[in-house]
Amino acid sequence: MEMVRVVFLTVLMFFVLVTVHEWGHYFFAKRAGILVREFAIGFGPKLFSYKRNETQFTLRLLPFGGYARMAGEDPEIIEIGPGQMIAVRLGQDNKIKNIYLDMLDTRRNVIRGEAQHTDLENDLKIKLDVDGEIVTYDVHPQAMLIKGSQQTQIAPKDRQFGSKTVGQRALAIVAGPVMNFLLAFVLFALHLQMAGIAIENPTFVKIGGVSAGMPAEEAGLKSGDIVVSIDGETIGGDYEKMIAMTSVSKGKPMEWTLKRGDETLSVTMTPRSMEGEEGGKVGITTELPTRKVGFVETITLSGTAMVDTTQLIFTGFKQLINNFNMDDISGPVGTAKMTGQIAQQGIEYLTYWAAILSLYLGIFNLLPIPALDGSRLVFLGVEALRGKPVDPGHEGMVHFVGFALLFLVMIAVTYNDILRLISG
Incomplete structure (x- = not known):
């Protein structure tokens, strides 16, 4: 059942990220009067499809992507020739x-x-x-x-993508990444509301996790317990003191006093060694005490998270360019695997991860790489400067070549992900 829940949450996360992105394209294209032929989530064979007004809404097998197909972006309908x-x-x-x-x-x-x-x-x-x-x-x-x-x-001429002003077309294109930025901001805010923020100078040490087969589990410690004292010495918020006392007591029984809700517990634990670790261990991880976040603080901290994460993403791009290594890149399989692992930790962690992915998706799509939104915006910028559009055939070829190259890279990365998955 746990595996089903993780798979469901993973697929749901990708579905939300892609849907929000494509809805941005769809909404502003419709506002500009462009005929949107299909709104698709995923690629490959159709799983479900229905038509509403002028648009075919389609759910496809592979959830890692989607598109809003606008009239005029591709060669239009087959012409009816004279004599037919x-x-x-x-x-x-x-x-x-x-x-x-x-x-x-x-x-x-x-x-x-x-x-x-x-x-x-x-x-x-x-x-x-x-x-x-x-x-x-x-x-x-x-x-x-x-x-x-x-x-x-x-698709009459006035319903086609190319008939609209540069501004209208640019808005329909940039709206996808912008929606991902807005979603990332909302998800960062939701994470703050769920997880809170760490208390400065905490007055207690809270247990976050208990390792299986270790003294803490054998003594009945649980996540959420608060450490009051060890061998009669008050711990307060001194996490390092707790670690030091445990480390020097390997093989020696220790009296721990804990608080669980309104109940006070006393247990005896004997720290023991762990492979690769020095000193005694009882098998607990601590959780930073947190407090709830107010509305204004949520907005401020969400903005800070957006800025900090954006800087980290561009730092990652820079490192990837300077020291390119195929093993440093993860495709859909690797990302799905990591998402599944994060989903097992809890919904608040998955929410934070989804915020990062949404921000990354928006930034990546704005890069001037052929076939991505950023490349299409570059062509619109050139059109605005020249006063006339770039030859559709030339632009189409650039996007086709770019898409083909991205597809080949995706195949290689996915193959690499599968090999890593098999090898563990």
Whole structure:
């Protein structure tokens, strides 16, 4: 049952991080009037899919990623060439609402004809030769192109990504990383509320963990017990004094007085040696006493955690560049393994780890690496400076090559993670 809980929490964490990121893209794209064809969490085969309004919401097998596919980002719908036989169905407003590209004889309540001219982006008109008569039909801006069981909504020019201003497109792109930054801030704040902060100059020593098979476990000590005195000497908040007294008492019985809630306990423990450790040990770890955090302090400390963690992330990038080693990089498998280990320690630790990953995801996506959000922002910056967009073919090739390279690196890193997992 514990394993199921850890796996669930791990998958849930990745689901939340990716969903928040992609929702940022989705929300601001919709606000700009861009048609978002699909909002997908994960990659690979579909597990679940449903359509709401104009967008297909999809859950895929591998939870390490996602995308909000906007009209115009990729080559648009296959064009209907002159002379192609098609069938159309009109709506109540006499505008075309469905365009059928195959199985024409099986379509009912349709008008069949030979396409003479088709414009599904600007004028939204289709000119058909229907039994020798040339007829022009208006196309509804949300008309569907249907081929077999596949339905694709047309994207008029003003619904495509490239038709929007540089500012609108930049906002739709940067919104993903920004949402990760906001999520990281919220998660840091939640962690502070759950765990509190360490008390300065504590007046007591609190037991955090008890090692199996050691004197403390045999004597019945539990996490949360407070050490009052040892051999009659008051410990107070002097953690080092407790360690020193235990260390010099290897093999000698010691009288410990503890407080558990409102109850006072007296136990006898005989410290013994541990492999690789000097002196006597009873097998306990201590937990720093904490206090609750107020609202204003939570905001301040969450901001401090954001700044400190960002500095650590960039320090890690610098070290990785200066001393590149494949073993220093973890992919989805390694990250999932570490997340599972942290989830076993408790929800407050997982919350803190999720905050770090969310911040990392936002920063990484803003790096000017082809196929990432940062690279797309660079192209938009160049467009703003030039006054005209970069050739879509050239930009698309850069992103394609970048994605291919990232994919190859991900395969190599995942392979390395699996080898480390197998070797222990």
